Amino acid sequence: MGVVRIVEWSDEALRALDRVPFFVRKRVRARVEEEARARGADLVTAAHLETCRRRFLKRMEDEVKGYRVETCFGPGGCPNRAVVEESLAPELERRLARKDLKGFLLSRVRGPLKMHHEFQVSVSDCPNACSRPQIADIGLIGAREPRITDEACSLCAACVEICREKALSLNDAGPVLDSGKCLACGQCIEACPTGTLKQGARGYRVLAGGKLGRHPRLASDVGGIFDTDRVLEVVERVVGFYMRYCREGERLGEILRNKGPDELAGFVGNGL
Numbered sequence: 001m002g003v004v005r006i007v008e009w010s011d012e013a014l015r016a017l018d019r020v021p022f023f024v025r026k027r028v029r030a031r032v033e034e035e036a037r038a039r040g041a042d043l044v045t046a047a048h049l050e051t052c053r054r055r056f057l058k059r060m061e062d063e064v065k066g067y068r069v070e071t072c073f074g075p076g077g078c079p080n081r082a083v084v085e086e087s088l089a090p091e092l093e094r095r096l097a098r099k100d101l102k103g104f105l106l107s108r109v110r111g112p113l114k115m116h117h118e119f120q121v122s123v124s125d126c127p128n129a130c131s132r133p134q135i136a137d138i139g140l141i142g143a144r145e146p147r148i149t150d151e152a153c154s155l156c157a158a159c160v161e162i163c164r165e166k167a168l169s170l171n172d173a174g175p176v177l178d179s180g181k182c183l184a185c186g187q188c189i190e191a192c193p194t195g196t197l198k199q200g201a202r203g204y205r206v207l208a209g210g211k212l213g214r215h216p217r218l219a220s221d222v223g224g225i226f227d228t229d230r231v232l233e234v235v236e237r238v239v240g241f242y243m244r245y246c247r248e249g250e251r252l253g254e255i256l257r258n259k260g261p262d263e264l265a266g267f268v269g270n271g272l
């Protein structure tokens, strides 16, 4: 594979990019950089952006892929990652590509396909949820649960201090965990010097049915923490549920609003 030439962005172009809707910004950015490279430019200008914007709007249906996978900046080296799994996003891309979601949407949507019809998967590597998984059709959030072991606690309180959720307290014997408050960020495990807190379940929580638009809905948690293989299986099942019940290109959140979460739980739960 050839080396991709890096291009810089002018301040004006960056300001214009900020005005592009966030859900297509990444794709527009990549297209604009391609455009600048093709023209031999080292600096992206507002003119490159405008050319791409016009082309993008004119050929919107060609640009629609049928699905999109967004990730947070975790793989770029964020120290907060509760899960470090570089293969998940590319594998999600591969599996979603195999489903021909664009062909599916073309058979369901009346009128031209638009970006908002695409099935969205958003992956965040920790509960800070920077990629906004709560408003995607499927949101995956990295989780690392603490487990209290028999190792003697020094009562140093480092775990209590680091926990932003106030999920940990201390008594004479050691830490007490309020699992109802814990978001499974894993920070207390890192902070514990004695091994009293060790890692329990690690993987991804799965949220389903988030959307914006006229009737916004925050995605609901299907329950559980899944390792990479199982999370891929859950995603396949949720997509299967969506393709079974989607009639006219409606988002998963609308389907869930009508069907109720139990129907999805039945679809997802068996054998996992």
Ligand code: SF4
Pocket (backbone or CB within 6 Å): 072, 073, 074, 078, 079, 080, 081, 082, 124, 125, 126, 127, 128, 129, 130, 131
């Ligand atoms: S979601 Fe967490 S891991 Fe990802 S970029 Fe945000 S803080 Fe970092």
Ligand code: SF4
Pocket (backbone or CB within 6 Å): 144, 145, 146, 162, 163, 164, 165, 166, 167, 168, 177, 181, 182, 183, 184, 185, 186, 187, 188, 189
């Ligand atoms: S995993 Fe995070 S939220 Fe849970 S107790 Fe530890 S620091 Fe608090």
Ligand code: SF4
Pocket (backbone or CB within 6 Å): 152, 153, 154, 155, 156, 157, 158, 159, 160, 170, 174, 175, 191, 192, 193, 194, 195, 196, 197
């Ligand atoms: S559990 Fe670990 S971090 Fe928390 S008080 Fe005990 S030794 Fe310190």
